[in-house]
Amino acid sequence: LLxxxxxxxxxxxxxxxxxxxxxxxAGRKAFIVKNYDxxxxxxxxxxxxxxxxxxxxSLVVGVDRYPRKITRSMGKKRAAKKTxxxxxxxxxxxxxxxxxxxxxxxxxxxxxxxxEAFKDAAAKRKAMALVKSLEEKYKAGKNKWFxxxxxx
Amino acid sequence: MTAAKKASKKxxxxxxxxxxxxxxxxxxxxxxxxxxxxxxxxxxKLVILAxxxxxxxxxxxxxxxxxxxxxxxxxxxxxxxLGTACGRHFKICSMAVLDAGxxxxxxxxxxx
Numbered sequence: 001l002l003x004x005x006x007x008x009x010x011x012x013x014x015x016x017x018x019x020x021x022x023x024x025x026a027g028r029k030a031f032i033v034k035n036y037d038x039x040x041x042x043x044x045x046x047x048x049x050x051x052x053x054x055x056x057x058s059l060v061v062g063v064d065r066y067p068r069k070i071t072r073s074m075g076k077k078r079a080a081k082k083t084x085x086x087x088x089x090x091x092x093x094x095x096x097x098x099x100x101x102x103x104x105x106x107x108x109x110x111x112x113x114x115x116e117a118f119k120d121a122a123a124k125r126k127a128m129a130l131v132k133s134l135e136e137k138y139k140a141g142k143n144k145w146f147x148x149x150x151x152x
Numbered sequence: 153m154t155a156a157k158k159a160s161k162k163x164x165x166x167x168x169x170x171x172x173x174x175x176x177x178x179x180x181x182x183x184x185x186x187x188x189x190x191x192x193x194x195x196x197k198l199v200i201l202a203x204x205x206x207x208x209x210x211x212x213x214x215x216x217x218x219x220x221x222x223x224x225x226x227x228x229x230x231x232x233x234l235g236t237a238c239g240r241h242f243k244i245c246s247m248a249v250l251d252a253g254x255x256x257x258x259x260x261x262x263x264x
Contacts, residue, residue: 007221008195008196008197008220008221009194009219009221010220011191012192056189056192056193094189094192095188099192099216099219
């Protein structure tokens with residue numbers, strides 16, 4: 001029996017900001033939209049469809065191209081162009097991702113932004129269109145750390 | 153031996169005996185991969201690191217433990233000694249206690 005002091009909690013939950021460690025998006029920050037822990041050997045529910053992965057993974061949404069810095073001296077058009085950001089959606093293995101203490105509080109329509117989106121290009125485009133709303137979050141000044149490029 | 157050395161030797165023996173008990177009666181995972189896995193899933197109650205774990209690895213494991221609120225114990229010996237303490241014929245740099253069984257190792261390291 002554990003003392004109340006040690007109540008261990010799960011790390012990989014929806015909203016958790018992670019740093020992508022490998023692949024094309026290595027070094028980018030992303031946050032978990034939906035988490036899939038490695039299912040037991042005979043679990044068939046939950047993952048309807050074909051995408052069953054034998055490892056813990058998450059659907060993450062991240063920033064591919066970070067918005068640039070703007071200064072006061074820049075005109076409106078210039079500033080608008082520089083604050084564009086390009087997001088990405090990806091299903092990532094937990095081993096290829098480093099969790100951080102930050103959390104992003106956004107949700108996307110789970111009927112559009114889900115694993116099924118990766119099955120065909122049209123679904124993916126729809127999902128990306130929804131995820132574009134991340135730019136609004138940046139402009140609103142939320143989650144500043146998430147929208148700054150990780151320097152390494 | 154000085155008093156400080158005697159005290160730390162006693163502590164070390166304590167940890168070793170507790171470790172032996174956990175290995176026998178509880179559930180433990182050995183090695184970096186499984187330690188990280190158990191930390192991510194929130195199954196690790198206590199993480200034990202050998203003294204010669206590379207600094208980066210030590211930091212990442214400590215960070216994971218901070219996120220999952222599990223305990224970290226820096227074992228007073230290197231990976232060879234930790235392996236011996238666990239009764240194994242290989243080196244162990246990082247391990248996690250999932251279930252302490254009859255041992256009080258999780259409680260005791262939390263106090264310290």
